[in-house]
Amino acid sequence: MxxxxxxxxxxxxxxxxxxxxxxxxxxxxxxxxxxxxxxxxxxxxxxxxxxxxxxxxxxxxxxxxxxxxxxxxxxxxxxxxxxxxxxxxxxxxxxxxxxxxxxxxxxxxxxxxxxxxxxxxxxxxxxxxxxxxxxxxxxxxxxxxxxxxxxxxxxxxxxxxxxxxxxxxxVHKQAEEIDEIKTSIKYTKEALEFLMKNLKPGMYEYEVRAHYEYQLMMRNSAPSFSTIAASGKNAVILHYVDLVNKINDGDMVLCDLGALSNMYASDITRTYPVNGKFTSRQKDLYNIVLGAQDVALDIMKPGALEKDVNDAVIKYFAKELKAIKLIKDDSEVSKYYYHGVGHPLGLDVHDLRCRDKKIAENNVYTVEPGLYIAQEGIGIRIEDDILVTSEGNINLSNDIIKTVNDIENFMK
Ligand SMILES: [Mn+2]
The missing domain is CATH 3.40.350.10 (Creatinase/prolidase N-terminal domain)
Known part of the structure; x- marks a missing residue:
């Protein structure tokens, strides 16, 4: 810089x-x-x-x-x-x-x-x-x-x-800072693709981390926070860092990880089926979480409150979870979604936010809705890094594949 x-x-x-x-x-x-x-x-x-x-x-x-x-x-x-x-x-x-x-x-x-x-x-x-x-x-x-x-x-x-x-x-990111965040997202993308290629049933969570961090080290980068690779029921623990379990065939693994470029952080989450194929239940839940990202991005505009974005996601989850009969009443959403939808990102992974908690132009935010269903051993979170502009949001991590089809095709 x-x-x-x-x-x-x-x-x-x-x-x-x-x-x-x-x-x-x-x-x-x-x-x-x-x-x-x-x-x-x-x-x-x-x-x-x-x-x-x-x-x-x-x-x-x-x-x-x-x-x-x-x-x-x-x-x-x-x-x-x-x-x-x-x-x-x-x-x-x-x-x-x-x-x-x-x-x-x-x-x-x-x-x-x-x-x-x-x-x-x-x-x-x-x-x-x-x-x-x-x-x-x-x-x-x-x-x-x-x-x-x-x-x-x-x-x-x-x-x-x-x-x-x-x-x-x-809070107002300048062009140089956005370039650094883009570079750290690129490192994460490349390392995640290597991780996906090496993902297979029977491997341990710490091996997933090793594959990811090896690729960062080869780029003279480093994780921007402790890498999370949580399989099966561990994925319902938001900051799971033990990484000791064997990943069973049929399980998903939630990878919440980041990289650094000149001290600027990326923060990305992807959730993959370890054997490369989603079960139909996993697919349904996964697509609900993916839909929650769209809901959040519609609300995330200059002037909106962070709370408005999260409230919209909760409302969406209530509708979707009732439709699949996981819950009966809106108040039960908090059983399956129990964190905020995102946070500012920059030099700090959880970066400084505007004091009024209002979203403003040139803010960079993560958008990371999730569903955590302990009784089914399923935790899904999908996280992207978003630049807020007056002309709309720019998903800086748009190139990191995340649809069911793209993931299954890549892992074939
Ligand atoms: Mn995050």
Whole structure:
């Protein structure tokens, strides 16, 4: 991605900041996995959105004083011992090339820099930090430590949350972002086709995952979340990640998976008959779920509420499930469909959404209705990634086959 994209994001963020304020963004640190090992590092998506840099233990400070915006990046200093063990650290000129930020300092100078700003005659009024929604990872601790220090030393400075400002930016996808999502969808399509070709009764769920992720690795991509390959009755568990069961002949396998391209995620679900042929019951239920996608897409327009889309799907399921005599009353739908119809998609798999929960132009949403019938050992979900435009929806994952005929023909 071009640095102009990240420069533009910072400009738009700064416009939304109050005057006489500073904003701090941390890039995150990898959590510990065992005694002297770390989990794989995962960059904070807001930091990435504003810098394009995917590296550990960095910070970005954006300041706005009397309408004048300045920016500074803090990165770990070069350390020869570290580089012998773990890899080459980013140099200042490289960080500038990626981000377009020319003012770069050592990471250890961050706290002193913030203190001198807040004690200066600029008389800062606000410090923006980010509180994540989950509030449970390492980055949250870095923000909390900073907030505690600022509250203690500069009690008249307000601590504000930058998240509402940045979410207003991130929900509207720009052309560069849509291209990245399209690329990650392409990886998913290719890997899913390999998975389908290798699918056969008697294989284990973890083998399905291995086939999929092998193809991502061959493209220097990675899953955008823990791959789900749930067969038979496991498919009624929405976030089934154990993947230990043998897939029996006659069962379906629900594959909910994604890929990354430059940190942008795809999120796709397909449900296949493991032996390549749907039973007539499976086919009927499958086509009901497929129909629910069309219902959702009709409602999903700029200005509609997310709830409107889900309500329409519930109403449709009530009608269809009564027709096949699975339920008697509309209220019973929740027994077989028990999640929302979709979520925003972007740098985060469950991406930031507009605060009013209204669907807007250039949002990217998943549409993923499902039916889960535990007593029959059947779980079906079909998920596509949709770009909302003023001229209508664009199904970005339209090329990933999903009709009964197309799946059966492909798997023959
Ligand atoms: Mn999803």
């Amino acid at each position: 071009n640095k102009d994209f990240f420069i533009g994001n910072r400009e738009r963020f700064a416009q939304k900041m109050k005057d006489y304020s500073a904003a701090v963004f941390f890039s995150n640190i990898a959590p510990r996995e065992s005694l002297d090992q770390s989990h794989k590092f995962s960059v904070d998506r807001n930091f990435f959105y504003l810098t394009g840099i995917n590296k550990e233990n960095m910070a970005l400070v954006i300041s706005k004083v009397n309408g004048v915006v300045s920016e500074q990046l803090f990165i770990p200093p070069v350390n020869e011992l570290y580089e012998k063990w773990y890899g080459i650290l980013l140099r200042h000129d490289e960080a500038e090339e990626i981000s377009g930020i020319s003012n770069i300092s050592d990471r250890e100078d961050l706290e002193g820099n913030i203190s001198s700003k807040l004690s200066s005659m600029d008389i800062y009024e606000n410090l923006y930090i980010v509180t994540t929604m989950a509030g449970m990872n390492e980055i949250e601790d870095q923000y909390k430590a900073l907030a505690k220090k600022v509250r203690n030393q500069f009690p008249t400075v307000n601590i504000l949350n930058a998240l509402p400002l940045i979410m207003e930016l991130r």
